[in-house]
Every structure is written in C-alpha cells, then in structure tokens.
Amino acid sequence: MRVTLRSLVAAFFLAIAVFIAAPASAQQPNSVNPTAASVKEQQLMQALQAGTPGAGSTLSGRITIPDASAANLIQPQGQAWRAFHQGAMLWVGAIAILGMLGMLAVFYFTRGKIMIDSGLSGVKILRFSTFERFIHWLTAGCFIILALSGLNVTFGKFVVAPLLGEDAFATLAQGAKIAHNFLAWPFMLGLVFMFVVWVFHNIPNSTDITWIKQGGGLVGGGHPPAKKFNAGQKVIFWAVIIGGGLLSLSGVYLLFPASAGGVLALQFWNIVHGLVAVLLIAMMIAHIYIGSVGMQGAADAMTSGEVDLNWAKEHHSLWVEEEMAKGKALPPAAQPAE
Amino acid sequence: MARMKFLCDADRCIECNACVTACKNEHDVPWGINRRRVVTLNDGKPGERSISMACMHCTDAPCAAVCPVNCFYTTADAVVLHSKELCIGCGYCFYACPFGAPQYPRVSNFGTRGKMDKCTYCAGGPLADNSTAEYAAYGANRLAQGKLPLCAEMCSTKALLAGDSDMIATIYKERVLKRGYGSGAWGWQTAYKETIAI
Secondary structure, three states: OOOHHHHHHHHHHOOOOHHHHHHHHHHHHOOOOOHHOOOOHHHHHHHOOOOOOOOOOOOEEEEEEHHHHHHEEEEHHHHHHHHHHHHHHHHHHHHHHHHHHHHHHHHHHHHEOOOOOOOOOEEEOOOHHHHHHHHHHHHHHHHHHHHHHHHHHHHHHHHEEEEEEEHEEEEEEEEHHHHOOOOOOOHHHHHHHHHHHHHHHHHHOOOHHHHHHHHOOOOOOOOOOOOOHHHHHHHHHHHHHHHHHHHHHHHHHHHHHHOOOHHHHHHHHHHHHHHHHHHHHHHHHHHHHHHOOOOOOOOOHHOOOEEHHHHHHOOHHHHHHHHHHHHOOOOHOOOOOO | OOOOEEEEEOOOOOOOHHHHHHHHHHHOOOOOOOEEEEEEOOOOOOOEEEEEEEEOOOOHHHHHHHHHOOOOOOOOOEEEEEEEOOOOOOOOHHHHHHOOOOEEOOOOHHOOOOOOOOOOEEEOOOHHHHHHHHHHHHHOOOOOHHOHHHHHOOOOOOOEEEEHHHHHHHHHHHHHHHOOOOOOOHHHHHHHOOOOOO
C-alpha cells in the first residue's frame, strides 16, 4: 500500500513538472538564426556618424586584456584628424608664418626702419631690470627652440628631410622631440614669471584707444603717448599669456597621454596645440622684427636694459614722465661726454 | 605579388584570445603592448560578436601619411611596416590609426612614449630577414619563411584569416553563402575603402 502511495505522489509531481515545462519547450525555436540580431560594422559606423547617441565616440566593446584603451575597436575620427594634419594644419601654418614674413617685408620696404625722430640723446634710462630681461630671454629662448622643433614635426619632412636625408633627419627630429619635451617646462616657468611681473602694466586703459586710433605711429608716423607698454605690446603680452597657456595645457596632455582621456581627446589637444602654435609663432615674428631690425634703439631694452631717453620719450612718453618724477633717469649733465 | 590582408569572421570568433597570446609569444612583444586584441561588442546581449583586431595594413595608410619622419613603408606584399631606427615616438600614428594599432613602450621621457610598436603581419622590419637584430626589434619574420601570420594560422575556429585578399575574400564569401549569414569583413571599409560583396 505504502509503495503504491509513494509512486502515486511521485507520478503526481512528475505530471506537474511536465505540465510546467511543456509551454517552455514549446517556445524554443526549431533553429537558431544568428543574423537576426547580428551586429554589423556598417550599422555601428553609421550610428557613430549620424548624430545618434554614441556619435563622436569610438566603436568600442569589452576587452579581457588589462588595457582599457584597447577596447576601442575602430575610431573613424582618426581619418578626420589625418585630413586636418595633412591639410588645414599645413595651410594655416604656411599662410600664418609666410604671410607674416611677407607683410613684414612689405612693411620694411615701404615704411623702412623706424628711426628716433629727434636722434640719439646719449642719455640712457633703465627700461627693463636684469630679472625682467632674464625672464624674457628664458621664455624667448625656449620659445624659439620649441617653435622650430614643433614646426619640424609638421613641416620638417617637406622642408628639412630632403636636405638632410631620412636617417640624419630622423636623428635631428629625435633630438628636437626631446628638446621640445624638456624645454616646455622652463617655458611654462617663464610664462608664470612674465605674467606676475608684467600683468599690472598690461591692463588695457584709455591711452590704448588713442594709440590704436593713431595706428601706434607705425602707419602714418607720429608718436601716440604710451605708458610702459603700448597697446601693441599689450596685445603681444596677452597673446603670449593666453596662447602660451593653451600651449601648456594641451602640451601637458600630449606629453602625458594617459591623462588626456583617450585618443579623441589627444586629437583635439593636438589640433589646439598646432593652431595656437603657428598663430603665436607668426605674432612672435612680428615682435622680433619690431624689436630688432624694424626700429632703431628698441633692442637695447632687452639687451642692456637701458634705452636712449629720446627713444623712450617718443615711444613711451607717459612712462618716461613717471620715471622722471621718480627721479630714475639720470640728468643729461651727469652723463659723461662722448 | 599578393595583397596581404587580415579578415576576422566575427560569426566564428569565440573570443578565446589564442591569437593574442600566440602573437605575444611569437614576437616576444614588450610588456604592456598587445599587437593583437579581441574586442567583444554587445557583450551579453543578443547579437554579441567578438572581433580580433590588429594593424589592418591599410591601403593609403593614415599612420604613414602623418608620420613626421616617414618611418613607414609598404612592402611588395602590401604589408605596412615601420623602421624603429627612424621612429621618434611622437604619437601621431596613434592619433591617426582607426584601429588603435600603434602602441608605445613606456621607456622614454616622462615615462611616456618610446619607439612605436605594432603588428608586422609577421613580416619583421627593415633589418635583414630573420636576423637576431630584426627579431629583437620587430619579432619573427614568418613571411620571409613562407609562413602566414601565426595568429591566423593557429586560430581554433579559423575565424581569423590571413592571406591574399582575393583568396580570403573567396573563403569568406563561400562561408557566408553556405551558412546564410555574416556580419561582414570588419575594418575592411575603413582600411581598404572596399568590402566583400556577398
């Protein structure tokens, strides 16, 4: 009797189990169609480019090796970066730099070297202290090498490589890269110093408007009044601070790729770095021109630090008045006769 | 000469990572660098597919176009190789590469980029074929020995194919026609501006 009851109970549960399982098995398809939901490259690529969620990102998945960036399967943005680097970057760079050189050449042959109208006075006035000159040349020296080594990366293979041959050029480029990486740091230090020392003198004010209205005396002649820095110099100052700041920020990201956050960020910072660099280089060419061959007596300000009093009166009249009031300029009589 | 390509049949790849391991072992690839990797898309969802990816040896290779020192060259078999003698480790090929192939050992200034390393299609580099120096810099040169890349040769499901473009395209087409589906020749449109029409 007991055995029969147990078998009945077992049969009952078995029947329930079959009853529950039956609908589930009925839902199983007869064959599997893997293409029904198969992921196709083209669909994913279109999704990336069509402004849908995920657009502007890479096509990535899951990876088992311990390198998260390897999870990017395809990044079509690389093609766009290539097109920029081999196209717009070359054009913008060439036009900015050669254009500036051309404009300066035209300016030199039309306007000529800007002379001191009242001639040399023989009296000197201290314009930049030793420390000011030091931070200027620290930044300037680094900038020149950074600019040349940077231009080399973009233009070197077209300009320098044919002259040197590929092996010698690669050795040069390797050295230039190391110089670029290391000199970036003293350059950034120079930027900080220049900002701290000169920012007070570079705040725009009403005299700048007059200066700009009169073309700074560069066009048409005349000598609009200016304090320690005229409007043109203030433009240079802020271009160096803002441009140099952007170069530093983007450069640090490029130097430490892991900190930038992926290849798309690196492409972006590279574009920023390249464009800001060529524009700043073009500005610095103009700065070098007017500080050397373009104007009589200007270079003294950054070499000996002492400029001729007549030069100072013509180009920085308000600054001379301030300095005279402080009694900083030597009276003419105190100068030894030459 | 052949036009060498890779083709990963994603419908066959089982993400065993044998290709990754084989590559690292065959070439004694430096620590931290994987010349080949397997990426799984739609992981755990319907339509999950794994794709083994390395340098695709592109036609009109972006890396070669942007390289500031022209260290890349394309062999007669259409394999894109580079010279570590010339490479300066600037990172530009990495920005341009659609497949994330170029990688840099962390040995250089500020612990960032050394000489670039990438898949050589088991074809070594510009140094003498199968020399010790070539092996040290680029790894084994199987192509010079008449062998195909090891990753594809030892793929357990024959998902990863390596060989002449026409030949592997024909194999893939036959597979797709027979089984009735295929998720496409991954990366071909990007690398070669053409894909396999079925």
